[in-house]
Each structure stands twice: as C-alpha cells, then as structure tokens.
Amino acid sequence: MSIRVEHVSKTFSAYPALNDVSLEIANGEFVALLGPSGSGKTTLLRILAGLEVPEEGKIRFGERDVTRDQPASRGIGFVFQHYALFGHMTVAQNIAFGLNVMKRSQRPSRKLTRDRVEELLVLVQLPGLGKRYPNQLSGGQRQRVALARALAREPRILLLDEPFGALDAKVRRELRVALREIHNELGLTSIFVTHDHEEAFGLADRVAILNQGSIEQFAGPEEIASQPASPFIRSFLS
Ligand SMILES: Nc1ncnc2c1ncn2[C@@H]1O[C@H](COP(=O)(O)OP(=O)(O)OP(=O)(O)O)[C@@H](O)[C@H]1O
Ligand SMILES: [Mg+2]
Numbered sequence: 001m002s003i004r005v006e007h008v009s010k011t012f013s014a015y016p017a018l019n020d021v022s023l024e025i026a027n028g029e030f031v032a033l034l035g036p037s038g039s040g041k042t043t044l045l046r047i048l049a050g051l052e053v054p055e056e057g058k059i060r061f062g063e064r065d066v067t068r069d070q071p072a073s074r075g076i077g078f079v080f081q082h083y084a085l086f087g088h089m090t091v092a093q094n095i096a097f098g099l100n101v102m103k104r105s106q107r108p109s110r111k112l113t114r115d116r117v118e119e120l121l122v123l124v125q126l127p128g129l130g131k132r133y134p135n136q137l138s139g140g141q142r143q144r145v146a147l148a149r150a151l152a153r154e155p156r157i158l159l160l161d162e163p164f165g166a167l168d169a170k171v172r173r174e175l176r177v178a179l180r181e182i183h184n185e186l187g188l189t190s191i192f193v194t195h196d197h198e199e200a201f202g203l204a205d206r207v208a209i210l211n212q213g214s215i216e217q218f219a220g221p222e223e224i225a226s227q228p229a230s231p232f233i234r235s236f237l238s
Helices: 041-049 091-100 110-123 139-151 169-186 197-203 221-226 231-237
Strands: 003-012 015-025 030-034 056-061 076-080 157-161 189-194 206-211 214-219
Touching (some): 003 041, 015 041, 015 206, 015 214, 030 041, 030 197, 041 076, 041 157, 041 189, 076 139, 091 110, 091 139, 110 139, 169 189, 169 197, 189 197, 197 221, 206 221, 214 221, 214 231, 221 231
Parallel strands (some): 030 189, 076 157, 157 189
Antiparallel strands (some): 003 015, 003 056, 206 214
C-alpha cells in the first residue's frame, strides 16, 4: 500500500517537532527514517500509526485519507522498542492478541487463530515456542514475537521504531536480514526508524534523513553516499 505524507506539521507546546514534512512511499518499498535524537522520527511514525494527530497536513494510505482514523482501523502493524510483550501471556497468546480483541462478528475461529499463530511462529523462525512466556526468551526472540504480533492481522503497512535498538550487534544483523525477507515475502510497505546509518543503508530501498523536524534528503543509499544534499548530511554520515 502506498503512503503519502502531505505537508505535515506537529508542534508540542510551541516546539515544532515536525515542520512541513512531505514524503511519497511506493507500494512495496522499504524506507528507513534516519536522523539524530530529537529530529522527529518517532513523532512522524506515531502520526502514521494514528497515535498522534498533526495540526497541519494529511496522511494517505493509497488514495484513502487516514489522517483522523483510529490506529486499529488503519491496516498497519507496528513494533516499537518499548512496546513490550504482555508478560502474563504466552507467546501464542501475545501473537493472537490482535485477533482476540476483534469484534465477535469479525474474529477468526479458535482453530483459525491457532493455525495463524503457528504460521507466524514459522515465519519469524520460532516454531514450537508458542507455550513459553516472554521471560523465557532472549531479547532477539522477544522482538521476533513482537514482529509476529504486529503481523497477525495481515497489515499492508509495517511501522518499526528502533525495534532492535536494545540488542547486540550480531543479533541485530540477523533480525535485520529476517525482517527484510519477511517484508519481501509478504509484499509489505515498511518504514523503519533508526539512528544507525549502517542499519538504514543496509536495509532500505530509500532513506529519508530528518533533521530538526524537516526532511533534508530522501533518496537511495548510493545517491545519499555519493551526493549528500547538505553539509548537515555530510557531517552526520561521516
Ligand atoms: N509528547 C511530547 N511532548 C512534548 N514534546 C515532545 C513530545 N514528543 C516528542 N516531543 C519533542 O519533539 C521532538 C521530536 O521528538 P521525537 O521523539 O520525534 O524524536 P526522535 O527523532 O524519535 O528522537 P530519538 O532518536 O531520541 O528517539 C523532540 O524535541 C521531543 O522532545
Ligand atoms: Mg524516537
């Protein structure tokens, strides 16, 4: 599903967190949002998820204006670094959560839900771990479960805010590869927030670089590396 951000501005008590941001992302693209701390990455992702409403501008998914739609009706999945798993639920219950809270008339049967959970566990390479509790998993395994939970309702758009931020470098690299494979296999459109250049450039089709609430450059990794659009980008990448 394509995504259009049109002239979006967001202010927190007179502080401009986003300033006239526009972005067009094609169906199937994997985009990284890269920028220093406080540049507005999380704010933009939360606006896309429907957790914040911008003062100015519009968000479109395909042709649909979703600017004021509730998160649950947007057809998105999200994984946030601090959006933890429910500790009192098993892995399978965590993954099924989004299905089990659906209205009775739309909710899949228990058998379908069980099958879907098994399928998702295979997808994130954790088959057979459905009965464990989150505290019986490694950090990397937990983030795989969080990803499976985000995918349970078959979103067309996946939003990720530093999902691997707390993990060590080797596990990060493994998860990055797994995520990119899942993105391709499911035909998702994904936006991945990071402040790690290597992660952004190694993973994304295009990288949007934010600085002080504005997009300074939005281009493929090679183009940004060979033709940085501003002195800020040159120094940020060096
Ligand atoms: N709820 C809020 N109330 C007040 N100010 C906020 C709020 N959320 C964000 N801000 C401010 O908006 C600016 C952008 O914040 P944001 O969280 O989007 O940055 P970020 O790029 O995600 O940074 P980081 O890399 O540290 O996560 C920051 O200056 C932040 O202090
Ligand atoms: Mg952030």
